[in-house]
Amino acid sequence: MFVVWKGKRLVAVLLLLIVAQLALMAFLIAENLSVKNTNLIDFTVVLDAGHGGIDGGVVGVDGTKESSLNLAYAETLGEIFQTAGFNVVYTRKGEGGLYGLPTKGFKQRDMLERKRIIDEADPNLMISIHMNKFGESYRSGPQVFFQDDKDDGRDLAESIQRVFNEFTGKARQALGGDFFVCRETDCPAVIVECGFLSNPQECAELQTEQYRNKVCQQIFNGTMLYLYGG
Numbered sequence: 001m002f003v004v005w006k007g008k009r010l011v012a013v014l015l016l017l018i019v020a021q022l023a024l025m026a027f028l029i030a031e032n033l034s035v036k037n038t039n040l041i042d043f044t045v046v047l048d049a050g051h052g053g054i055d056g057g058v059v060g061v062d063g064t065k066e067s068s069l070n071l072a073y074a075e076t077l078g079e080i081f082q083t084a085g086f087n088v089v090y091t092r093k094g095e096g097g098l099y100g101l102p103t104k105g106f107k108q109r110d111m112l113e114r115k116r117i118i119d120e121a122d123p124n125l126m127i128s129i130h131m132n133k134f135g136e137s138y139r140s141g142p143q144v145f146f147q148d149d150k151d152d153g154r155d156l157a158e159s160i161q162r163v164f165n166e167f168t169g170k171a172r173q174a175l176g177g178d179f180f181v182c183r184e185t186d187c188p189a190v191i192v193e194c195g196f197l198s199n200p201q202e203c204a205e206l207q208t209e210q211y212r213n214k215v216c217q218q219i220f221n222g223t224m225l226y227l228y229g230g
């Protein structure tokens with residue numbers, strides 16, 4: 001069941017989370033500990049930039065490749081998690097795919113390699129980053145997906161979607177479905193479609209550093225809401 005949170009309560013929780021994050025960082029600085037690139041919390045997040053290589057994903061109205069944007073968003077999100085002390089593992093850190101040679105069956109090999117990396121990392125959470133496309137150009141805004149029969153993934157997806165909705169003003173629900181990368185992952189796993197490349201305005205916005213930082217911060221805040229929001 002989808003629970004709609006009152007806006008003020010959500011803002012209060014998010015403010016508390018940000019204060020807690022700042023307090024942690026202040027403590028670490030006071031203790032002369034390095035905040036960046038340090039696994040301070042025994043908690044691993046796998047960030048999966050969708051597509052790559054000959055599989056560019058969807059193509060934006062201006063020719064933008066989804067795979068490149070996914071990579072940029074995964075890296076920015078990873079920096080936010082690492083700064084907060086989380087351990088981050090990426091399924092890919094380059095533009096290439098994970099399939100080896102670009103021959104028949106590459107997509108399946110690519111997906112199996114993602115599963116192998118996720119299994120090896122044995123993470124606490126997995127977030128797969130994608131960009132959306134729709135036949136009509138008007139549709140916009142981020143959308144979170146989860147594996148239908150997995151309640152922990154649903155909870156994580158709903159928390160992230162709540163934070164997105166707070167900023168977009170949309171009443172969008174996290175959506176269930178059957179997705180290899182979520183189905184085959186043991187921990188809470190979601191797919192975040194950050195926006196629509198079929199919407200000219202959003203396609204342009206998604207390519208700016210400012211908007212990327214904003215969306216990634218919202219994904220992080222939604223994850224904190226899932227972990228600590230009660």
Ligand SMILES: [Zn+2]
Pocket residue numbers: 050051057058066130131
């Ligand atoms: Zn995609």
